[in-house]
Amino acid sequence: MAHGTHAKTLPADLSAPAFVDAWQRRALIIGAVFSIIAVVLAFLGQAQDGLGWMHFLRAWLHGLMMTFGFAVGGLAVLMLQYCSGGKWGLLLRRPLEAMSRTLPLVFLYWIPLAFTQGKLFMWANHGIVDQDFSLGLITREQVEAIDHCIAWKHAMLNPTMFVVVSVLCFLIWGWYTWRLTSLGLKRDSDSPANTPWWIKKMENISGPGLVVYSLTMTAAAIYWVMSLDVTWYSSVYGLLYLVGQGYLVLAFSIIIAIRLAQGEPFKTILRQTEQHDLGKMTFAFVMLNIYLAFAQFLIIWSGNLPEEINWYLDRIHGHWGVIITLDFLFHWLIPFTLLLSRDIKRNKKRLVRVCQWMIFARAFDLFWLIEPNFKDAARNLHFSWGILEYAALPVAMIAFWFAFFCNRLKTRPLVQINDPHTAEILEPEHATA
Amino acid sequence: MPPREGTYGLLAEFETPSDLVRAARQAREDGWRRLDCYSPYPLEEAAEAIGFHRNKVPLITLIGGLMGVAAMFLLETWISTLAYPVNIAGRPLYSWPAFIVPAYEWTILWAGLSAAFGMLALNGLPALYHPLFNAPNFRDGATTDKFFLCLEALDPKFDLIEARKYLEGLDPVSVVEVEY
Numbered sequence: 001m002a003h004g005t006h007a008k009t010l011p012a013d014l015s016a017p018a019f020v021d022a023w024q025r026r027a028l029i030i031g032a033v034f035s036i037i038a039v040v041l042a043f044l045g046q047a048q049d050g051l052g053w054m055h056f057l058r059a060w061l062h063g064l065m066m067t068f069g070f071a072v073g074g075l076a077v078l079m080l081q082y083c084s085g086g087k088w089g090l091l092l093r094r095p096l097e098a099m100s101r102t103l104p105l106v107f108l109y110w111i112p113l114a115f116t117q118g119k120l121f122m123w124a125n126h127g128i129v130d131q132d133f134s135l136g137l138i139t140r141e142q143v144e145a146i147d148h149c150i151a152w153k154h155a156m157l158n159p160t161m162f163v164v165v166s167v168l169c170f171l172i173w174g175w176y177t178w179r180l181t182s183l184g185l186k187r188d189s190d191s192p193a194n195t196p197w198w199i200k201k202m203e204n205i206s207g208p209g210l211v212v213y214s215l216t217m218t219a220a221a222i223y224w225v226m227s228l229d230v231t232w233y234s235s236v237y238g239l240l241y242l243v244g245q246g247y248l249v250l251a252f253s254i255i256i257a258i259r260l261a262q263g264e265p266f267k268t269i270l271r272q273t274e275q276h277d278l279g280k281m282t283f284a285f286v287m288l289n290i291y292l293a294f295a296q297f298l299i300i301w302s303g304n305l306p307e308e309i310n311w312y313l314d315r316i317h318g319h320w321g322v323i324i325t326l327d328f329l330f331h332w333l334i335p336f337t338l339l340l341s342r343d344i345k346r347n348k349k350r351l352v353r354v355c356q357w358m359i360f361a362r363a364f365d366l367f368w369l370i371e372p373n374f375k376d377a378a379r380n381l382h383f384s385w386g387i388l389e390y391a392a393l394p395v396a397m398i399a400f401w402f403a404f405f406c407n408r409l410k411t412r413p414l415v416q417i418n419d420p421h422t423a424e425i426l427e428p429e430h431a432t433a
Numbered sequence: 434m435p436p437r438e439g440t441y442g443l444l445a446e447f448e449t450p451s452d453l454v455r456a457a458r459q460a461r462e463d464g465w466r467r468l469d470c471y472s473p474y475p476l477e478e479a480a481e482a483i484g485f486h487r488n489k490v491p492l493i494t495l496i497g498g499l500m501g502v503a504a505m506f507l508l509e510t511w512i513s514t515l516a517y518p519v520n521i522a523g524r525p526l527y528s529w530p531a532f533i534v535p536a537y538e539w540t541i542l543w544a545g546l547s548a549a550f551g552m553l554a555l556n557g558l559p560a561l562y563h564p565l566f567n568a569p570n571f572r573d574g575a576t577t578d579k580f581f582l583c584l585e586a587l588d589p590k591f592d593l594i595e596a597r598k599y600l601e602g603l604d605p606v607s608v609v610e611v612e613y
Contacts, residue, residue, distance in 0.1 A: 294533065297530065298530055298531075298533070298534070301530050302530075302531070304522065304524075342491075428451060428478075429477065429478060
């Protein structure tokens, strides 16, 4: 461990190291390759069971939810660290800003969803219900229940409201992103004497911002995913996605911080203390994630009501039990047991491995949340070329997103100067309690 | 046990944590093994500098936690399936989702208690007497703003004159001899 009696000094050049360009190139290549695979799979699936392009759309929704998690989750953690303070926040500030500034790409990803509502959502196109019934995928009683729910929820679940609410959410996230990131630059060009004022200013924007975020986030999760099953509802659903975003964003941030530390300026400012702190916080999100997921399950299992329990039965019966068991192992047990270890949290290489695993686990969890909504897959997990879309299209979408993220990362210095934490993070690790 | 007599060790006082870490590292490198650091707050680097080895508290905590989860889960299973089998809303007698919450609580409880008592059992606390408190500067400063390195007399290298000379070479604020 580096040790000196004197504080380190920041390098003169705070811009992103040159290897970020290489990351970007690699991401673009991966994105292109997986896009081709995704299109091939769609054709194969179409030839096999006529659902190839349907699976393409579903996987698109999956990729949208993942990149949306990175972008808007990044914005949320950015606001969180402005409110909470702490040196981990200073460390991650610019990567988080870069994540939140990828929102335009997420909006682009969302646009196809707005035009294909009629293919995905029963409330947007009754033909889906009729077709599922004629194929014998749902019973007469289920059709009645669905029709009842569609009529009951019509004021909220209709194509116009879907677009209005989604665009409104994007505008709100966009405003917060623009406000926080542009003020972040202004703060650095201002005199250090004004820093206390800036800290308050950022806090005052971020505090209410977090409340607004949780509301808009919930709305988006309900419209984009939960409403795929019109009959079901859960009040913890938005929160579940919120915690999932924290889980995803922290894992991603740790990887980025450690990888960026292969070059300046992160080499100077990444200390083991903050790495350990981030590991601990990620551990907390692993706990919170399973806490909410299990709480929702326990409540619905205890109630055992016909309106609610089917959502779980769709996701347990017909071989889905294998997926939910793996999901439990992947996104809770494995990260939980690994992150318990102090050594792993303090080891750069191993912590990166755990975090990469967590990103995969979140994607696996989303697969379990999304695919069984569709009646051809509910209680009937079966292999088709189409289902492999989930392993192709989201990879391509995330790769393109990552390339855009690298581009955003390069546009500004990687360390905020006008912050009292900047001096502290340069001190040797034992200097503060 | 008869009261120990003679010199417990030599205590060097430092003004800053950096000085302490530097001195501790040097002493360890020069072959001192019976030595300890004292600081008002935990200093990871000082612990590393004197070759702090792992203790068994994490293992005790893990075993405690596993015992807690096993005990409660088995207790609930026994109650629900064998001791008092009651039909609750037509659910199976072995309804494991309902057992998770108490089993989880017991994991935390047992792990927490094992950590606390395991720590006390292994570190020798509570101690009613420690010779270092005989040194006035230690008494006044060890829990507020002073940093100490103590070379203990049990070290085979220890010789009162040589050790004092050695410590003074590490540039401390003061070196005092501590009696049992």
